[in-house]
Amino acid sequence: MKDQVEKIIKFQNVSKVFPGVRALNNVSFDIKKGEIHALLGENGAGKSTLLNILHGVLTEYDGEVHLNNQIVKFKNANDAIHHGISKVHQEVSLIPELSVGQNIVLGYEPKKGMLIDNKSIHEKANEILSKLRCNFKSEDKAGSLSTGEMQMVAIAKALYHKAEVISFDEPTASLSKSETDSLFEIINELKQNGITILYVSHRLEEIFEICDRATVLRDGTFIESFHVKDVSKEQLIRKMVGRDVSSFAVRNKKGMIGEENVLEVKGLTINNVFEDISFHLKKGEILGFFGLVGSKRTDVIRTIFGAEKKSNGTILLNGKEVDIKSSQQAVKLGLGLVPENRKTQGFLKFFNNADNIALTKLEKFTKFGLISHKKKTENCETYINEINLRPANPHYLTNELSGGNQQKVVISKWLSSDASILFLDEPTKGVDVGAKAEIYRVMEGLLEKGKSIIIVSSELPEVLGMSDRIIVMREGRKVIELKNNGLKEEDVLQYAMGVTKNESQVI
Ligand SMILES: Nc1ncnc2c1ncn2[C@@H]1O[C@H](COP(=O)(O)OP(=O)(O)OP(=O)(O)O)[C@@H](O)[C@H]1O
Ligand SMILES: [Mg+2]
Known part of the structure; x- marks a missing residue:
């Protein structure tokens, strides 16, 4: 019974076919409440597709997604966000002409009578931004932010909607080292607050740094879920690729340099x-x-x-x-x-x-x-x-x-x-x-x-x-x-x- 309560998300026989490709094939596994769960696999393994299904971006698929033991099927991404399921992409798309605060509350603006309550937008947004230790304000134009700052806005938006689950799809690919460090700090804090995190990255060190469990997909099929601390980097690579690969960049030959x-x-x-x-x-x-x-x-x-x-x-x-x-x-x-x-x-x-x-x-x-x-x-x-x-x-x-x-x-x-x-x-x-x-x-x-x-x-x-x-x-x-x-x-x-x-x- 306890096990039932622990699972926040359960994928059951999820399949997705695009013309000519089976992106996901009968995928079943579950995510526990409050964990940081890595989704791993080679390029094209189906990681983003699975997230897009969870987040209401893809609405046509076979199988079931359960959230807190109930089948869910979101109409679109905003519907999912409103139900506490948020996504932070590598390149977050905000509306550059709007303020940060307007982007955070978009579609769900606080109202005073019939009118949008601008004062309250900024109050609410600034409160969240300060919790996230952002050094920009709700009143700033979204277009002026860096990639790392835009991701913080996406996280703020998730918190505004009282997110239970936030997924990150290759979030650090365009971030500096210090931006990555602060993102990890925030992710750990979200976890402390009981939020469940799904995490996709090709940088394997990151998986060992912040993730609790991981699931490997290969060619759209579920391979295995395991505790990250139980495996070495080499084992992890083998599970993903199905063979041994050196994860290091090395030159086999040097000394081909000409004179000119x-x-x-x-x-x-x-x-x-x-x-x-x-x-x-x-x-x-x-x-x-x-x-x-x-x-x-x-x-x-x-x-x-x-x-x-x-x-x-x-x-x-x-x-x-x-x-x-x-x-x-x-x-x-x-x-x-x-x-x-x-x-x-x-x-x-x-x-x-x-x-x-x-x-x-x-x-x-x-x-x-x-x-x-x-x-x-x-x-x-x-x-x-x-x-x-x-x-x-x-x-x-x-x-x-x-x-x-x-x-x-x-x-x-x-x-x-x-x-x-x-x-x-x-x-x-x-x-x-x-x-x-x-x-x-x-x-x-x-x-x-x-x-x-x-x-x-x-x-x-x-x-x-x-x-x-x-x-x-x-x-x-x-x-x-x-x-x-x-x-x-x-x-x-x-x-x-x-x-x-x-x-x-x-x-
Ligand atoms: N909109 C689409 N139309 C057609 N095929 C798609 C579409 N989106 C994804 N696919 C196909 O589905 C498969 C899974 O893609 P997906 O983006 O989920 O992989 P991924 O695991 O996220 O890979 P990566 O690590 O490269 O991001 C791929 O073969 C891809 O070509
Ligand atoms: Mg992807």
């Missing part, structure tokens, strides 16, 4: 953004850029790529000065960029996988002015095998893939291009451990073909594991350039955080 500089950047500046950035990149080299959020790494590479306008500085490709004014021009010159924000910059929404991957090199698939669909499909199939794209279907709309699989399409798009210099901005964001390892191998393959890579990542082990040299940036400036001969995390972090004095020293 393929890229030289001198004194690159955008006034008030970053200043005086100089470096070179050799043929066959991986150069890592590391810095904390706000260090402007992304702006630097976007500027080289012609996506932002420089104020000063010169760029040389193979020793020749170039003036890159647009991304199209950059592509013509042999550059490629896997952008940080794949949803808006990475692929075309109404294109299928084969078309999206072919985009950077259409002439390769064109004969006598006609595009060969067969060639495009074959090209896509190569990458489907190489980095395990799921569903393994060239004709599937990229927009309908799971988050991590979309990232794989964006990466493949550039791998299949003839770009000789690739800029990878957070290339493995949202990618599962198995696919990460595959992406690292593909990167090495590119070096063997004489290509060069610049990698920007906030995952320090990734930068350390893959780069030949590392440039550390802080607040728009290059702090130091380090040769990666057995560098340790602390060596790099101290420069990124500005705790060392020897800033001009080049090792």
